[in-house]
Amino acid sequence: MSRRVHVATFDNGHELVAAARACRRRGLQIADAHTPHPVHGLEEALGLPRSRLPIVCFVGGFVGLTLGLAFQHWASAVDWPLNVGGKPFSSWPAFLPVAFEMTVLVAGLATAAALLLRSRLLPGTTPSSFEPRATDDRYVLIVQERDATLAAGELRALLLAHGALACREELSAEEVAT
Amino acid sequence: MVPELAVPRPSASQVPPMPPVPTVPTVDHEPLIGGGKTIAQVTRDVCAPIERGPTRLWYGAFAASSSALLLGVLCVAYQIATGIGTWGLNRTVGWAFDITNFVFWVGIGHAGTLISAVLLLLRQKWRTSINRSAEAMTIFAVICAGLFPVIHMGRPWLAFWVFPYPNARGSLWVNFRSPLLWDVFAIGTYFTISLVFWYVGLIPDLATLRDRAAGLRRRVFGLLSLGWNGSARTWARHEVACVLLAALATPLVVSVHSVVSTDFATSVVPGWHATIFPPYFVIGAIFSGFAMVLTLMLIARKVMRFEHYITAKHVGAMCRVLVFTGSIVGLAYLTELFTAWYSGNPYERFTFLNRAFGPMGWAYWVMVGCNVVAPQLLWFRRVRGDLRLVFLLSLVVNVGMWFERFVIIAGSLERDYLPSAWSGYRPTLVEVGTLVGSFGLFLSAFLLFCRWLPMLAIFELKGVLPTTSQPWRHGAQA
DSSP states (O other): OOEEEEEEEESSHHHHHHHHHHHHHTTOOEEEEEOSSOOTTHHHHHTOOOOOHHHHHHHHHHHHHHHHHHHHHIIIIIISOOOSTTOOTTOHHHHHHHHHHHHHHHHHHHHHHHHHHHTTOOTTOOOOOSOGGGGTTOEEEEEEOOTTTSOHHHHHHHHHHTTOSEEEEEEEOOOOOO | OOOOEEOOOOOTTTSOOOOOOOOSOOSOOSOSSOTTOOHHHHHHHHHHHHHSOOOHHHHHHHHHHHHHHHHHHHHHHHHHHHOGGGSSOOSSOOSSHHHHHHHHHHHHHHHHHIIIIIHHHTTOGGGGGTHHHHHHHHHHHHHHHHHHHHHHTSOGGGGGGGSOOOOTTSSOOOOTTOHHHHHHHHHHHHHHHHHHHHHHHHHHHHHHHHHHOOHHHHHHHHHHTTTOOOBHHHHHHHHHHHHHHHHHHHHHHHHHHHHHHHHHHTSOOTTTOOTTHHHHHHHHHHHHHHHHHHHHHHHHHHHTTOTTTSOHHHHHHHHHHHHHHHHHHHHHHHHHHHHHHHHOOHHHHHHHHHHHHSTTHHHHHHHHIIIIIGGGGGGSHHHHHOHHHHHHHHHHHHHHHHHHHHIIIIIHHHSOSOGGGOOOOOOOHHHHHHHHHHHHHHHHHHHHHHHHSOSSOHHHHHHHSHHHHOHHHHHHHO
């Protein structure tokens, strides 16, 4: 779905956060913000929900631990029980190092995979960028244009009053994730 | 597309008031990054070595390191073609140079993980100038480490036998009770997680490089940066993912070298069979790793002209870590001696007397001198401020920590319980060549990294500049 957005460019993160807050106070929806580094307070200003990656990480770790312990038990005590120095077949304390490493491995890989998939960071993706300097020294605020909330001129004035260097309208093909 | 409309900035009266400058003096006046850099300058400075191409010094260093690597390749090829008999090992001393090198290189890696993970969790901002290259160092060091056990197998093409895969022998599974197998999992996980952590941190900086480049370079960085655009949502997830990966990597710092130490501690060889081994190895690993980080960083700041980013403050912080961990290593040496005496076990007592005064006593005193005595100089501010001296000390610690592993491994095996089994050990040229080759591999990989990838974490540096991290500074400087 294509839609019209206002793209405001800032040269620092503090003004970007203030502008985002002001826009939201006026009932405008912020489509996104592109910044060269994580800006402190931007998540709150945009009203982003908490990331659920910790859940993925925990589940991954739990799966790794369970698989690690279960496989070692099965291989050492069920599939081919071998007497190693008279130790019990299922000598679980000796299985802990490998189980721990499997926990960390699966949790880490799951977290990284979830990050990349959820953020659609995949090889060959063309970045949807409004300002090439957004990875260098420009902070970009993308405000969704809506009828009846604020006239375009008023929105421009609001953004410029908050320190925007430039403000322009654009068509965007990007969906707004809510 | 609607043309961009540049408008003069509004007057001060329209700008919301900035918070007042705090009058309370802070302890730390000196900024972390020198030279009053803006974020655009950070981008330029870090990308410059990649974009302007290598210097003559780089070519010289790469020629030297790749020659060393070639020597190593030849030695390993000769050894594999001929057999392990080309090494100085014998029936008493079954582990010597190769396992020493393995433990040495694994240890080097630990500082990278400590800097990138533990210091991230502790919110130590000084890590931002060194974490990227320290993580790269970890990855290359673990590669060097992993090669030695594989070469030692004699038939490295069968290295996959260490993995529990369904096979035509029964399936005969690997022995999950063996510390050598724990090593496989510990090193494998350590390498994988370090690589993932490093790459996830690299993505935003690869995007920065992509947006500055053209042609083939742009396509390559475009492919590697996975379409990163700096979206606030992605940043939020990225930050959470980095903290999670750091939290996962932190126990790895402790677990990997603990597992390596159990290779020795679970055996009954006197001098190895000690409960102090896991913490002793971990702290030694961090100690040696920080020494290697210092060595590399002091070269890099000069060669890559990063003097404003790797400042006296960073060097000072690393020196403090070095003197702290070095002192703990010294304490561990004393504890070992005390335990040997207090145990009343004649074999343990003999082992430690033999270490200090036996045929390999010289190696013991090299170890004590380099690891315990020399770093004590770093208590002095004047020593910490003299970068040439710090560089020299970091090399001394590297040498000392290599000897520590050599003393533990070869020294203990030479003099076992039975005098009839006693033996000596001398490395052959093939073994020395392989060690030189591993340094060649490590330095070649590091030089290629400096050439192609951002050595400093651009986005993290931007976050700790005075203008971005302290809102009130912005008003003062604008």
